[in-house]
Amino acid sequence: MDFVLETKNINKYFEKPVKFHVLKDISFSIKKGEFASIMGKSGSGKSTLLYILSTMDTDYTGELFLNNELITGQKHSKLSQIRNKNIGFVFQFHYLLSEFSVLENVMLPAKKLAEKSLAEIEHDAMEKLRMLDIEKLAHQRASRISGGEKQRVAIARALINNPSILMGDEPTGNLDSHNSENVFSIFKRLKEEEGLSLLIVTHDEDFAKRTDRIIQMEDGRILD
């Protein structure tokens, strides 16, 4: 089977304030083109798991595979490259660089990757913006646009390097129902039209029900 993401026996402890077993023997996988969501109560460890999957958190035991390649134990600089090329990330708060224009925000990860010329990157970025219907905002300052628009810009930025998987930490958590719907349909479309794999942490049951698969978490374990 072709997995985009696979974990084997991931365990994580928080040392502070007291030793606490957050993630217990997490083993699961995401298939290519799958739209999965992680649900669970606050403190069930779902965000913690997501940040381990995103390669930003390296303080765990177990094994993590991305595109069937072992990620665990790689150097930080190598992990940065992997993140840059293979993982798109959307946060609950939009987290754009406020001093830069919308277009520059979207282009930045591609410039870092430096696989294409500046003109190509700009063309790609405009394409992503057009796909998300916000190409008119391209030259606005990122601090001057609305919350729903910011989230779409963040999605465009996550997609700019054509990643293997898009991860979201409650990407609709801070949006009204109209904008939430909008973001969901964008995700749906990306899965159907581009075959993108998605893994979204969410509190929103309606959102989760419409995904291909719900991964339920409780007390640091995945419920089957």
Next chain:
Amino acid sequence: MINWKVILNIAKTHLLTKMKSTVTASLGVTFGIGAYITLVSFMTGLNEMLDSLILNQTPHIHIYNEIEPSEKQPIALYQEFEDAFNVVNSIKPKQSQKKIHNGLPILNYLKKDKKVYGATPQLRAQIFYLSGSIELGGNLVGVDIMEEARLSNIDDYIVEGTAQDLKNSENGILLGAGLAKKMSLKEGDRVQVSTIKGDVFPLKIVGIYQSGIADIDNIQSYANLKTVQRILGEAQNYVTDINVKLYDINEATAMASSLGKKFQVKATSINEANAQFETGSNIRNLITYAVSITLLIVAGFGIYNILNMLIYEKMKDIAILKATGFSGTDVQLIFMSQAMIIGAVGGILGLFVGFVLSKLIDNVAFETEALPTITTYPINYNIWYYIIGISFALISTFVAGWLPSNKAKRIDPVRIIRGT
């Protein structure tokens, strides 16, 4: 793999959007470097002027005949008292002349030496300047004036008349400025001098000499060597001093001691004679550097502060950059390049400000009786001070930027994004 274009672009955007902080930080460096350049140029300019005031009048090696008691008293040669403990009271100096024995052969020897830039004979005579019934004690120095003008900067101190005028006149004298004032004499007047023996000679004033040191100007005058020899009634080989100028001043001490041994004369080098000037210059330099470094450290703390604040403000941006694939090193370079840009811009501006201020000081009138050749404040435009200045600006901003940027490098993006 470091993508400088992207890093510098982010650094530039940060700097431009925080214009106020950027300008404040740069001005801190500008002020520090500008003050350093001004201070060091002015202080070393003054130092050089003061040193040259004394040192240019001091030959590298001064050869003369010291009047002193014999080291071995005659009784020591007397064999019968060989084992005795001899006490001699009231020792008098050895009977000898003031002149240097074999003065002219020594002079010829020195002129042939390759290390010697030039050697001039002098004859120092104690005389009285007569003004009516008043007698003023003083010196008359007989010199080879053209050679003297070549080797020392005596020309600078001849405020009226020229060295050539003295050479051309048989009975000419370059009168000390203080003496001229006391006796109300001017160029073209006549002055009578009397030797210790009582012979009176009239001399024509062909110029006025002002060294800037009152104690010299009040007693000393110059005349041709031959004139003084004639006044004293001595032969043409009678010289009391030989002044030597070398190509390399550092050889003075070694050469002085070898000359002293070789010719049985007293030879002192400039280093022995003026050790205290060196000390004075060193201490003044020390003060200059202490003040400058303090200024630069203050500027460095300013940069440190501003970058630290910037990094706190940009926490989320840093987390985002890291989440989207920028490495810790990339983030550090972004903030380091901001520090270095501030340092470079501030530093170059500081050099410019320092140069302009030095120029201003250089043009401020500074006229004093003591220094006839100086009309404005002295400034030392040494390119090295500018090189040191910009290096220090870059080094201090590097250090000031290193600590905060290293913190930015180690920020954990997960903690920022999750808000814990």
